[in-house]
Amino acid sequence: MWYDALLRFAGTSMSAQLEKPTGWIGRLIISRFLDKGNAQLNEFCIGRMNLTEKDRVLEIGFGSGRTIADMARTVEFVAGVDFSPEMVESAKSWNRRAIAEGKVDIRNAAVSALPFDDASFDKVYTANTIYFWPRPAQDAREIMRVIKPGGKLYLGFRPRHIMEQLPKQIIDSRFTPYSPDELGKLFTDAGFPQIEIESRVEDGALDSYCAIITRPAS
Numbered sequence: 001m002w003y004d005a006l007l008r009f010a011g012t013s014m015s016a017q018l019e020k021p022t023g024w025i026g027r028l029i030i031s032r033f034l035d036k037g038n039a040q041l042n043e044f045c046i047g048r049m050n051l052t053e054k055d056r057v058l059e060i061g062f063g064s065g066r067t068i069a070d071m072a073r074t075v076e077f078v079a080g081v082d083f084s085p086e087m088v089e090s091a092k093s094w095n096r097r098a099i100a101e102g103k104v105d106i107r108n109a110a111v112s113a114l115p116f117d118d119a120s121f122d123k124v125y126t127a128n129t130i131y132f133w134p135r136p137a138q139d140a141r142e143i144m145r146v147i148k149p150g151g152k153l154y155l156g157f158r159p160r161h162i163m164e165q166l167p168k169q170i171i172d173s174r175f176t177p178y179s180p181d182e183l184g185k186l187f188t189d190a191g192f193p194q195i196e197i198e199s200r201v202e203d204g205a206l207d208s209y210c211a212i213i214t215r216p217a218s
């Protein structure tokens with residue numbers, strides 16, 4: 001495949017770039033590849049969020065940052081964190097005006113240590129990041145910490161049975177895939193048993209799955 005040669009030339013691999021897009025290849029190639037490949041998943045999950053003009057939203061692992069620009073058109077405020085400096089720069093450039101207006105805040109941070117107070121957000125969105133969480137149960141609790149009581153996490157993902165059909169040079173041991181049941185158990189064991197998983201069959205793209213996890217109201 002043409003991208004294998006490009007990745008070898010850049011001294012990297014597709015799985016490393018999907019986990020953390022870096023360098024010129026992350027900024028110019030991988031961020032566009034992610035936007036195209038995950039457009040339906042993002043559209044499906046963000047549609048499930050029923051965003052309103054009063055919402056304060058966080059996105060974790062935003063890639064290019066275009067989804068932040070989309071959500072900022074509706075809601076009061078959007079914050080985003082990503083541990084890739086190149087993706088932070090990309091998101092800053094997609095959201096330049098909204099950042100200047102104080103409507104968007106982009107930070108370079110990791111899912112395991114979110115730089116926000118408890119109960120800061122009505123809704124949190126993350127897509128295609130759970131495969132890379134370093135300490136899944138602790139990271140699930142860290143995300144739920146920043147959600148207001150009664151608020152929700154919307155987690156876009158491709159389940160294990162889909163991931164296992166993808167080429168091994170793309171989906172390798174960097175990824176931890178989850179079945180819907182495994183995802184349910186992860187959040188239930190972490191103390192968040194209120195989880196629903198919705199899915200949509202896609203035409204010409206991988207099917208979309210969105211787990212919706214509620215932080216208990218008290």
Ligand SMILES: C[S@@+](CC[C@H](N)C(=O)[O-])C[C@H]1O[C@@H](n2cnc3c(N)ncnc32)[C@H](O)[C@@H]1O
Nearest residue numbers: 020034038061063082083084110111127128132
């Ligand atoms: C596969 S890409 C998904 C990007 C976008 N959400 C999408 O679905 O197209 C994973 C993104 O999450 C970020 N990421 C992965 N692990 C992370 C972590 N532990 N903390 C913060 N960001 C992380 C990566 O830098 C990358 O931007």
